[in-house]
Amino acid sequence: MLGVKVSQRDGYIMLDQQHYTKSLLELYGMSDSQPISTPLVPNSHLMPATAEEVSEFNSLGISYRSTVGSINYLSSATHPDLSFAVSCLSQFLDRPGIKHWQGFLHVLQYLNGSQDLGLNYGGKDHCGMSAYSDSDWSNYQATRQSITGYLSCFNQCLVVWKTRKQPTVSLSTAKAEYKSLCDLTLELLWLTQWCQESGILQSLKRIPVYEDNQGCINTANG
Structure with missing residues (x-):
């Protein structure tokens, strides 16, 4: 799979996307962000955006679909720990607001502390x-x-x-x-x-x- 590193050691095969994750963090200026322990804020519930929140996000000139797609690639390949977060953020592709963008940045903070994780097979x-x-x-x-x-x-x-x-x-x-x-x-x-x-x-x-x-x-x- 494109962008997935395959390593073999001690009878195990490991799949990871550390290089892709680093590139993603650099793209959004999150390489030096404070790592956090969960992909989403615990006990939080993302809701549809208000008109003001949509306007605030649109002023950033960012493609929300592209941002969510970038972490969906991680979720579907080597980061099942992102599955729930990606599912939540994907609910707002048609009308994203600033709080949904902040949710994406929260995921990047989590990735900054877990980019070396992957899937192990064998043994x-x-x-x-x-x-x-x-x-x-x-x-x-x-x-x-x-x-x-x-x-x-x-x-x-x-x-x-x-x-x-x-x-x-x-x-x-x-x-x-x-x-x-x-x-x-x-x-x-x-x-x-x-x-x-x-x-x-x-x-x-x-x-x-x-x-x-x-x-x-x-x-x-x-």
């Missing part, structure tokens, strides 16, 4: 797949939609991850969790078919899926 005796699904409930305050989150591991190494706003409003936590679980199931169907066709896992029959909502579990089990 495990266990060979198999596992998956995890979760959802909040009506956390997107503008429309009360919920946020889906899931991931899947092969050989205890992360291979699939996703965070996105659900397209419809859920009337219960169980419904929101079940939507997330359905999305994960579709992803796993594709992933297992690809693995089998590639000869990676010829005898895979079951994948343990972990979910913490009992109502969702009962519905899934029939």
Whole structure:
């Protein structure tokens, strides 16, 4: 993948985008920014911008789509820790305001302290797949939609991850969790078919899926 460094050491393969991240920090003048520990401000909720906030951002002459796209590339390749932040910032591509721009800068501050992180593969005796699904409930305050989150591991190494706003409003936590679980199931169907066709896992029959909502579990089990 373009811009991804592949390193091999001690039986592991590591994927990282440290060079790309450094270039991104330099582009936006954030190389000397104070590193922070989270991609978004804890317990914060980004809302649609007011007319004044839109005007203030437009005066900067910055392409918001390009800024979000630059970190989406990191999120989809080697930084699953950015997945939720990118999902939140992407909600405002059509009408960004100054606070959404500040949210992007917050992500860059986080990257300034985590640019050497990446994905490690290999070094495990266990060979198999596992998956995890979760959802909040009506956390997107503008429309009360919920946020889906899931991931899947092969050989205890992360291979699939996703965070996105659900397209419809859920009337219960169980419904929101079940939507997330359905999305994960579709992803796993594709992933297992690809693995089998590639000869990676010829005898895979079951994948343990972990979910913490009992109502969702009962519905899934029939």
